[in-house]
Amino acid sequence: MIVCKFGGTSVASAEQIKKVAAIVKDEPKRKAVVVSAPGKRFGDDIKVTDLLIALAHASLRNQDAENELKAVVDRYEDIAQGLGLDDTIVNVIEQDLRGRLQENRDNPPLFMDQLKASGEDNNAKLIAAYFTSIGLDAEYVNPKEAGLVVSDEPGRARALPEAYENLSKLRENGKIVVFPGFFGYTKEGVMMTFARGGSDITGSILAASLKAELYENFTDVDSVFAANPNVVDNPAEIKRMTYREMRELSYAGFSVFHDEALMPAFQHSVPVCIKNTNNPSAPGTMIVAEREYTKSPVIGIAADAGFSALYVSKYLMNRELGFGRRLLQILEEEEVSYEHIPSGIDDLSVIVRSHQLTAEKEERILERCREELHVDNAHIEHGFAMIVLVGEGMHNTLGLSARATAAISRVGANIEMINQGSSEVSLVFGIQEKDTDNVLRELYEEFFSKSAVLQ
Amino acid sequence: MIVCKFGGTSVASAEQIKKVAAIVKDEPKRKAVVVSAPGKRFGDDIKVTDLLIALAHASLRNQDAENELKAVVDRYEDIAQGLGLDDTIVNVIEQDLRGRLQENRDNPPLFMDQLKASGEDNNAKLIAAYFTSIGLDAEYVNPKEAGLVVSDEPGRARALPEAYENLSKLRENGKIVVFPGFFGYTKEGVMMTFARGGSDITGSILAASLKAELYENFTDVDSVFAANPNVVDNPAEIKRMTYREMRELSYAGFSVFHDEALMPAFQHSVPVCIKNTNNPSAPGTMIVAEREYTKSPVIGIAADAGFSALYVSKYLMNRELGFGRRLLQILEEEEVSYEHIPSGIDDLSVIVRSHQLTAEKEERILERCREELHVDNAHIEHGFAMIVLVGEGMHNTLGLSARATAAISRVGANIEMINQGSSEVSLVFGIQEKDTDNVLRELYEEFFSKSAVLQ
Incomplete structure (x- = not known):
């Protein structure tokens, strides 16, 4: 049924x-x-x-x-x-x-x-x-x-x-x-x-x-699109994607419905189809547990603005067992949840959604970093956007990040953050908000228009 | 004096x-x-x-x-x-x-x-x-x-x-x-x-x-080299680097001396010079608080093997305030310190030095992830190497990650992890151990030999 x-x-x-x-x-x-x-x-x-x-x-x-x-x-x-x-x-x-x-x-x-x-x-x-x-x-x-x-x-x-x-x-x-x-x-x-x-x-x-x-x-809508149609002209329709891909795309406001809603279906392995009441003969977008992935590794590209970064640095930080955990604890106590935690040897930054911050909260967080973690330096920057490339099998595609970073460079945007390595289905770039649309269009061009020609 | x-x-x-x-x-x-x-x-x-x-x-x-x-x-x-x-x-x-x-x-x-x-x-x-x-x-x-x-x-x-x-x-x-x-x-x-x-x-x-x-x-030795001379032929000598650069390079066993040793000098802003007793007229390598950086953004490339990755995934993980902190707490209680924490939406991985792990400890960590964090999936993989590009000003160099990722792709190595965004002086790639030397040589070629010709 x-x-x-x-x-x-x-x-x-x-x-x-x-x-x-x-x-x-x-x-x-x-x-x-x-x-x-x-x-x-x-x-x-x-x-x-x-x-x-x-x-x-x-x-x-x-x-x-x-x-x-x-x-x-x-x-x-x-x-x-x-x-x-x-x-x-x-x-x-x-x-x-x-x-x-x-x-x-x-x-x-x-x-x-x-x-x-x-x-x-x-x-x-x-x-x-x-x-x-x-x-x-x-x-x-x-x-x-x-x-x-x-x-x-x-x-x-x-x-x-x-x-x-x-x-x-x-x-x-x-x-x-x-x-x-x-x-x-x-x-x-x-x-x-x-x-x-x-x-x-x-x-x-x-x-x-x-x-x-x-x-x-x-x-x-007939289906989920591979990119925001308000930015990219006539983006490709996604025929079939996995729950994981849907989740990664929905991260950046991409979802046609609220992702939490899929939890019971996901847990009971019921496939989901997004269809259009006004055009029911269109196949829609299927969301399934697994799918075959072939030539094109990227299924969709999402972008979202409104991110801030907390930077902390401390000489010999990486020798300090528990440093990162204590920083996250401070954020948790301030009810700030994080998105990414890129880390250097003596540096750590935490990317968060800006709406969680207020001037007082920022001051309190920075103060606690200085007082409790004895950091050498701590500051917060605003105005970042995250661009997420999503696709099963992307992880094992040689040269994919080279193509993506080259595309971003072509439009003159600086890459503030790259996060790859946990999820097998996503690659996240942090850029300046002002560059969002240009980067999205160029990445779409790289992975959809070009791919269509090349393959 | x-x-x-x-x-x-x-x-x-x-x-x-x-x-x-x-x-x-x-x-x-x-x-x-x-x-x-x-x-x-x-x-x-x-x-x-x-x-x-x-x-x-x-x-x-x-x-x-x-x-x-x-x-x-x-x-x-x-x-x-x-x-x-x-x-x-x-x-x-x-x-x-x-x-x-x-x-x-x-x-x-x-x-x-x-x-x-x-x-x-x-x-x-x-x-x-x-x-x-x-x-x-x-x-x-x-x-x-x-x-x-x-x-x-x-x-x-x-x-x-x-x-x-x-x-x-x-x-x-x-x-x-x-x-x-x-x-x-x-x-x-x-x-x-x-x-x-x-x-x-x-x-x-x-x-x-x-x-x-x-x-x-x-x-x-006359100076610190820009890359391991056992892998790269006649690597460039580093004339001047910052404490931060030295720290990032030393991360991957690069240092000619123990980095903790520099702490008092760093804290009191005393510049350090590494010189050769057998050739005292050679200028050596200066380690300073700040340096001017000009055309070549990369000052050195370090590589080190012996890393493992703990992967965990859980549907709706990113809605769970405190998830990452609790995972780090488990590692801390098991006395495992981490190097990087790349994160997806519903995935998180923790890169650690493999020598900290034993079969029993791994089993205990995975068990605790399942029992205490209720993850959908948790596993540990071994055999990774980290390659670190180091240089002040790298952060703001357009196209740098594009050049680096392209170089890694050229030798057919898959990029398992990219970590950029916290440190302004480093860009870290996780690769398979077997690819380490090839990747190091190609990156050296890209940022040193080529640069020398192009500039």
């Missing part, structure tokens, strides 16, 4: 939901459908989730929230009408929302979460109703009843092991299961939402639980 | 000591002379230090050690005769040795150290006597009387701050001070020896204490 998940734009309107139904109908194996709340229909549209947030705020301020409520109900009504459904489902949704507004508001974040999660929940009810109306044997399934048990961590809940056991019983359901994304319930029955990319997480959990042969993640 | 230190081969025979005297005579600023024990005069010769170790062992076994004692005294007698000195000094030395043999032997290592240190001590007395005999206004100075106070760490003593204060008074001595290397005394008056390169350490401490304008370290 196949678990498919449809994102906000895929379920934003009657027209989009009809595409979803056609996709589900087209392949009998698609027996579990995870849906988001209705997203934007056009550039300036407001997502249902944002309408729900406005509703919750109004209600928490003890205002009459009828206008805000109506805005939400109208969106569903609009969709229901477009799908040729009568008022029944809209009434169900309105009653659901009025019920949620009567809930205890002693814990405002929980009250807010309850309303936000209604976006997915009610959309699942509506889509199940539509599926049934066109003759699909479908059923809305509530995460609480299905046993999606999660940890008690509001806004970042994680599925507990028993959730997988409970959800696996849905295999015996027979019908097409329409399942709302984004939330689960604690053992005590309290609703908890997932982190960013919540519906992707639900789909991934469901795919793992049901031992699906495939987890299809429908979005609004 | 200049402090000069003469190593074992420079004071191994009357002939050599005459060269030393000529060097000291030649430059009136040379007012402090630190000497080692007489070293080897020819390939199969036995150093006085080794004769003394044999003497100590014999004496500790309660044997009649007259033969061993005679072997030592004969060496000094031979030197004294060659220098035209009468028996006085040889008698002084013999009495000194007989006195040391009567010392308390409850602590055999200390008894051993006492005898070993006599090698430097008696040679200083002999050389002072010779200097005086040829009209130099010289004086043997005893480290205890001069106040070379050290920490109570047998075999790895460190000078205490008051030592610098005490020794600074030797400036007022007026005479040429002949000072034995290798040892000092605790506050309680117990003799303690320094670590490897002990006479170099004494020279460095003395140079720092006396605020010398220069610390000359006389050995038996």
Whole structure:
């Protein structure tokens, strides 16, 4: 069986939901459908989730929230009408929302979460109703009843092991299961939402639980590109990549969905396919545990700005057992996580994401380096970008770093950092932010355009 | 004033000591002379230090050690005769040795150290006597009387701050001070020896204490070479390098003397010159705090084998604050120090010197990675070499890593690791051990032979 998940734009309107139904109908194996709340229909549209947030705020301020409520109900009504459904489902949704507004508001974040999660929940009810109306044997399934048990961590809940056991019983359901994304319930029955990319997480959990042969993640792009299309013209589409490659690419804001969401699928070895609701015949991008790699070692190039470097130097540093560990401990205590730690003999630098730093925090870190580590020198520099070449098999490709460094030199960019040697699937260069786009384009040229000609 | 230190081969025979005297005579600023024990005069010769170790062992076994004692005294007698000195000094030395043999032997290592240190001590007395005999206004100075106070760490003593204060008074001595290397005394008056390169350490401490304008370290080579002359034919001589460059080069067994020895000179900003006793007119290699760097960014290339890599991977590793720190903590607890830590997104590897590992230790480390860090994968590989390009200003040289990586590719060697970004003076490549010599030669060709033609 196949678990498919449809994102906000895929379920934003009657027209989009009809595409979803056609996709589900087209392949009998698609027996579990995870849906988001209705997203934007056009550039300036407001997502249902944002309408729900406005509703919750109004209600928490003890205002009459009828206008805000109506805005939400109208969106569903609009969709229901477009799908040729009568008022029944809209009434169900309105009653659901009025019920949620009567809930205890002693814990405002929980009250807010309850309303936000209604976006997915009610959309699942509506889509199940539509599926049934066109003759699909479908059923809305509530995460609480299905046993999606999660940890008690509001806004970042994680599925507990028993959730997988409970959800696996849905295999015996027979019908097409329409399942709302984004939330689960604690053992005590309290609703908890997932982190960013919540519906992707639900789909991934469901795919793992049901031992699906495939987890299809429908979005609004045909595939993942080999480089950012805003910088590189018509970049190549990635047909097939490994989880590792996906992770390395997502490092630099490359991912079409939140990488943490893939964890359950990865752990249960369910392959993932990223597909386009608006062009379902396109093969999409497959994410698998292993792939064959042939001539072209580089599958994608990601770039991201916003990095800083902490440099410390101390004569005879490399004789000091525990120096690096103590430096990392200081950063950990300051809640700064690091990306890379290039090291010389008496020098060490730590590359971190700049957003973690403040002027006070920097001063404190430098002061602690001087006081506790007795460094000769410590300073922090900003304005770096990281460029990551990604590809299985890259590690054993002779001359690859020579080609990459030559390309970077050609555009006159200085290489501030090179990190190669741990991951077999990536090669990271630190450069000045200002050089990012030029370097990305030249590397793309080197590894994609040229390769295409040479091979 | 200049402090000069003469190593074992420079004071191994009357002939050599005459060269030393000529060097000291030649430059009136040379007012402090630190000497080692007489070293080897020819390939199969036995150093006085080794004769003394044999003497100590014999004496500790309660044997009649007259033969061993005679072997030592004969060496000094031979030197004294060659220098035209009468028996006085040889008698002084013999009495000194007989006195040391009567010392308390409850602590055999200390008894051993006492005898070993006599090698430097008696040679200083002999050389002072010779200097005086040829009209130099010289004086043997005893480290205890001069106040070379050290920490109570047998075999790895460190000078205490008051030592610098005490020794600074030797400036007022007026005479040429002949000072034995290798040892000092605790506050309680117990003799303690320094670590490897002990006479170099004494020279460095003395140079720092006396605020010398220069610390000359006389050995038996004209200068430091830009690459290992056993691998590269006629490598360039390094005229001038910074402490940082010297440290980076010494990382890979490059140093003509023990790098820790330079610490006091470095901290007190005393420039160091490595010179040849047998060719004192050669300018030698200057080691300074800063140097101008011009066209050629690479000053030297070092290579060393015997490295291993610990690889660990874990899905979503980079989201885990403290992961790297905990891995380093495990290594620290296993007393393994690391050289480099290249990192991917979900991978981390730690490059260590292989000699620190045993099969049991490796198994324990891997087990702890699995148990405590819950890694998906952990393994250790052996047989790597590190090649280090060293040079101030290298960091800002466009295209340098491109040239280096291209050179490595030309000889068909795979680059296992690249570490650039912390030190401004080095670029480190990890390669397979078998490729070491080929890579070193090709890099030398690239940065020295070619440069010479191109510039």
